[in-house]
Amino acid sequence: MSSPPPSASSPVTGDLHELFERERAPMLRLAVLLVGSAQVAEEIVQDAFEVVGQRWSSLERPGGYLRVCVVNGCRMALRRRDLERRHATTEVEPVVDAPDHLVELRDALDRLSERQRIVIVLRYFVDLPDDEIAEVLGCRRATVRSIAHRALGVLREELG
């Protein structure tokens, strides 16, 4: 398990430490829903805190910036995984010790595109409004609605 990036020896790092204590668990849960792997999620969240720490003095809302960093870290991880899957000769199914309904949900999320998955998790797990999701993704609110609509269509098919 990782440790906080800086030590709490100054007001700034003290605030960062507080942010770490407060946000690490929610960010981990967000990341693991996006990438599906606890290990990768840990790395992404750790990296995100390091970036926030480096830019701390220039951030007006470090919490929001942290979330953008986590989501973007997950996007890169998903793209890497997508590339690996394309070149893999056999598909390795991750082992999850979970009830059937959660395995079904995980598999359904796996059927979504990267952006669909992000929108679904931010909307239904983080409970972000569409305009804030649009800011995280750097797209229009209408695009978020469109992505969500199509993602829900896929999930209805998979979970129906």
Added chain:
Amino acid sequence: MTDVETRLRSELPELADSLLGDGAAPSTGPADAGVEQLHLGGTTLERERGPAALLAVACVVLVAMVAGLVVWRDRDATTGDQASERTVVEEARAVSPRGPGTWRTMSPAPIAPRTDPVAGWVDGEVIVWAGESETDGAAYDPTSDSWRSLAVPGWTHPGLTGATFDERIVALAKGGLTAVDPGGGEWRELSGVDGVLLGRLVAAGDRLFGLGVIERPEGGFGLSIAGYDAVADEWTRGADLRTDLLVSWNELHDLDLAWTGQQIVVWDADGASAYDPALDEWSTLAPLLHPDGRIDTSVAAGSDAGLVIVAEVVESTGRTSYRTARSLSDGGWLWSPARLPTVDLDEVTIAPAGDWVVMFEPELPPVTLHVPSGDWEVHLDGPVAGLEGAATIWTGSELVVWGGRTFPTATVPDPVDGATWTPPAERSTCEEPADATGSALVGESFRDLLPTGMGAGFVVGEPLVLPVDHPSFETDWHLVAAPVTSTNGDDLGIGAWISPDRIAAEAGGGRFHLHPANELAERTSTWEARLLPPDLDLDALARSCFGE
């Protein structure tokens, strides 16, 4: 809220804890952190994607040019109850020989560019008004390349959408329906439709239709349509559509609506329906299937040549490609062979432009698609690129593209406020070459004309070789047409224009197109041939083209 949404809310936290296992921190819930404006990571990522995406475009173009072969194949010719499920696939289409058309940068507008404005064509002017976070508007005259500001008072409601109709801007939101003269004056509230909560407007030819949701007596929502009579200020409610597409009023905004010239198509990845105003009837469109794989998502647009679909196809190899299909008159689908260089259908804007559609997507140059033939072209040198949410208006001769926004990248030029695109001129066709003459000649070794590999898997019958005497051709050209049967039993036909050192063919929508030789000068090393629909009467075609 649907069952799926309820399940997501309840099970996502559980899934997160399960995936984290022992390493999971206590379930403190998601952070309420607000959104930082810097978008640092997002911008960086987007910049990294830009060159790679454009390189991919270039590769696709190159591959398509090298392929230089056009095939039509008829398969799965079955007929459904309401519409044909015939699926026709074209394969390996060359880049359009028509040329790229003409781009022109528009003069700057007196209003700021914005995304998703209400836009339309009113009395010889392009009207743009409102949009995200804006309430002003302006009118553009393409003839003089000039703008004027509109004296339209603000009208802002959540969910604002609109259209132009009867020389007015019609605005619709959950808060009401209203119209104003672009020349000035006050907003005048329009009557509503009893029992229908309107959410979308569609300008269909010279008529305006509203689509809205109705509450079903048995629960849930349905879709209703109504036509507007401007003189009487009355809506005439049409047939209702029984659909499972809608679970809320908001979802009405997620459906693609397309006017094909005859029908209003309501398109959704889960199913599509079409409303015929002349018959006041809904029909179900044939399912969109691709023989190479599963369709993940799709978007629709209307064109003069019918309904156009861009679909994300997950091929059996696992590869994802973007394909286009157009509706056939019998209700079937004709797939274009091109794998389009689009990467995200959620953000693509498809603008109808007569027989063409133009696709705009963030970070990518525009792509034009000639619907009848499937020809397409990437516009690397156009004045607009990487656009999202722009207003697109077809004036009848050119496409006006204005506003929207771009993601600044190293490969996307500084955005201009707007630009117009004029399609390349249509060539003369077999229906038109009054000065063409020729006579049938049977013989020759047609197989020798086929590019390497083309002959494999096909049995080529006796060809028809027609010498062509046409002023557009500077050398000896022949039309070659022959029946072809594939080894798996598909009946095909093939046709090609040949000269001693060139071959070219063009047969879109059942028509042959004559290529002036000088436009093919750079293509002398490229073979082009096209397999024709099996029901094409080659003799009749030859007679119609060249006479006896």
